[in-house]
Amino acid sequence: MNDKMKLIENLIKAKKIYDKYLLNKDFLYVFKNKLNNKFEFFEMKCVRSNFLHLTGVETKIKALDFYKNLEKNRIPLSAINYKRNGTTKLKLQIFDRLPLLISTPVQVCFQDDFFYIKIRS
Structure with missing residues (x-):
């Protein structure tokens, strides 16, 4: 199978x-920052225009389009x-x-000036 056809197949699956799980939903993550001992939060909004960023695809097509x-x-x-870069x-x-x-x-984790989410299994 052609590499770009495989990419399209993976994009459709994604x-x-x-x-099914994220579109048009908002998630609020509340956590205690162990560095300053304060409760903090961040919100994750899942809209159609964010999908392209999550895929890492390089294109000139606008996100919503x-x-x-x-x-x-x-x-x-x-x-x-x-x-x-392989992303x-x-x-x-x-x-x-x-x-x-x-x-x-x-679990919310900090690295440098960024935080990331780690799934506990």
């Missing part, structure tokens, strides 16, 4: 997961590419795990 076109099976192969494949590989962000305990 969109189904995103639509990308989502709508994928829904209609109208993404030209010439308009999409894997990012050279596209990495991001698409974890889409199966996205439902865990809302169904299992998660």
Whole structure:
């Protein structure tokens, strides 16, 4: 199978997961910051225009148009590419795990000036 056809196949699969578990939902994560001992929070809003970023696909198509076109099976192969840094494949590989962000305990971790979510298993 052509590499870009495989990319489209993975994008369709990822969109189904995103639509089923995350689309049009807001999630509020509340946690105690162990560095300053204060309670903090962040909100995750899942809208159609965020889907492209989560995939890591390189394209000139606008985010919302990308989502709508994928829904209609109208993404030209010439308009999409894997990012050279390898993040596209990495991001698409974890889409199966996205439902865990809302169904299992998660841990907020800090690294440098950023925080990330770690799924506890």
